[in-house]
Amino acid sequence: MSAEATARAVARAIDALRRGWPVTVSAGDRSLHLLAVESADETSLPAFDADSRANILISAARAQTLRLANQREAADPEAPVLVQRESWIDLGGAMAIADPVRDLATPLKGPYRALPLADPDVASAALRLARLAGILPAFFVAPAPIITEASAESAAIVAFDGGSQLHIATRARLPVSAAENAEIVAFRTPGDPREHVALVVGTRDDSLPVVRLHSECLTGDVLGSLKCDCGPQLHSALHQIAEARWGVLLYLRQEGRGIGLINKLRAYALQDQGFDTVDANTRLGFAIDARDFSVAAQMLKLLAIRDIRLLTNNPAKVAGLEAEGVRVTERVPLSIAANPHNARYLDTKRDRTGHQL
Numbered sequence: 001m002s003a004e005a006t007a008r009a010v011a012r013a014i015d016a017l018r019r020g021w022p023v024t025v026s027a028g029d030r031s032l033h034l035l036a037v038e039s040a041d042e043t044s045l046p047a048f049d050a051d052s053r054a055n056i057l058i059s060a061a062r063a064q065t066l067r068l069a070n071q072r073e074a075a076d077p078e079a080p081v082l083v084q085r086e087s088w089i090d091l092g093g094a095m096a097i098a099d100p101v102r103d104l105a106t107p108l109k110g111p112y113r114a115l116p117l118a119d120p121d122v123a124s125a126a127l128r129l130a131r132l133a134g135i136l137p138a139f140f141v142a143p144a145p146i147i148t149e150a151s152a153e154s155a156a157i158v159a160f161d162g163g164s165q166l167h168i169a170t171r172a173r174l175p176v177s178a179a180e181n182a183e184i185v186a187f188r189t190p191g192d193p194r195e196h197v198a199l200v201v202g203t204r205d206d207s208l209p210v211v212r213l214h215s216e217c218l219t220g221d222v223l224g225s226l227k228c229d230c231g232p233q234l235h236s237a238l239h240q241i242a243e244a245r246w247g248v249l250l251y252l253r254q255e256g257r258g259i260g261l262i263n264k265l266r267a268y269a270l271q272d273q274g275f276d277t278v279d280a281n282t283r284l285g286f287a288i289d290a291r292d293f294s295v296a297a298q299m300l301k302l303l304a305i306r307d308i309r310l311l312t313n314n315p316a317k318v319a320g321l322e323a324e325g326v327r328v329t330e331r332v333p334l335s336i337a338a339n340p341h342n343a344r345y346l347d348t349k350r351d352r353t354g355h356q357l
């Protein structure tokens with residue numbers, strides 16, 4: 001299959017997962033037939049697994065909270081773990097395994113036992129697919145081969161994130177309140193519905209552009225959430241770029257550090273229970289930061305920009321760009337005054353995710 005065909009297969013599998021349809025993830029002749037726990041219901045589950053024998057695939061990070069009786073601790077929080085299906089684990093029980101927000105309300109049953117995984121690479125790709133679909137990383141695994149709605153290859157799922165075949169779809173003048181002289185450039189990847197954009201501000205010349213990589217935050221960017229610093233960072237970045245000779249704001253559709261809006265809001269519900277932003281992601285079964293900044297490097301390349309001054313407090317953004325051949329000649333900090341609602345979040349970024357101010 002061509003790269004575009006395999007990417008399309010991944011897109012179909014993402015769509016199927018969100019609709020609650022079973023999918024197959026495979027590598028060569030090794031396959032897992034899966035039904036997402038989050039989108040399963042009283043009709044789809046018995047159709048998928050008539051004898052209630054489907055084991056449940058989750059990530060190591062989530063398994064750690066569930067305290068599986070015989071699990072060895074995995075170094076990788078996103079490593080796959082297969083939980084043995086016990087007779088008392090019905091759909092509600094599976095949801096309690098999948099969704100940490102319910103941990104306080106549903107005192108967890110147990111003990112849970114881990115089973116050996118025959119194809120950990122295929123299972124890992126399945127967990128990654130759940131993240132791309134913006135659902136909880138938890139699946140029923142069919143005990144025997146079945147026919148599913150969509151089938152994706154594990155290598156294509158891994159490649160999907162990188163924005164292969166990214167291209168400029170269109171561009172237009174877009175005067176904004178921070179800068180009347182601006183142009184919006186829209187990017188597209190076949191098969192990936194996330195449309196990233198760049199706002200090129202000012203008139204390009206030989207000087208180094210000031211660049212900001214901004215990951216989408218609906219709550220902060222649009223609703224003015226006080227829980228994070230995204231909205232003020234977005235506006236401050238636009239003004240700083242406008243004050244420079246020229247520059248670019250890349251608006252990356254990586255809501256919730258790449259776990260999607262609904263999973264981010266689940267992380268907020270966990271923060272209401274007392275967990276910080278790092279532990280909330282881990283309890284959901286995700287990495288602390290699931291973003292891939294190589295797509296930003298590709299966008300810069302398509303804009304013919306190689307050397308930049310980068311507005312950020314996050315060294316991972318500098319490293320992510322440099323690994324893809326962008327030269328960050330200077331990191332310019334972007335600090336925002338704290339408020340009572342985001343002070344802990346900003347402290348956590350400084351203390352636990354290496355942000356520098």
Ligand SMILES: Nc1nc2c(ncn2[C@@H]2O[C@H](COP(=O)(O)OP(=O)(O)OP(=O)(O)O)[C@@H](O)[C@H]2O)c(=O)[nH]1
Binds near residue numbers: 263
């Ligand atoms: N999962 C999760 N995502 C969050 C949370 N708070 C904010 N975000 C997301 O974090 C991203 C904001 O990160 P950025 O401002 O781009 O980058 P950063 O890593 O903080 O680095 P800077 O460049 O220093 O701002 C957005 O996608 C937000 O939706 C949270 O508590 N949990």
Ligand SMILES: [Zn+2]
Binds near residue numbers: 221228229230231
């Ligand atoms: Zn935010």
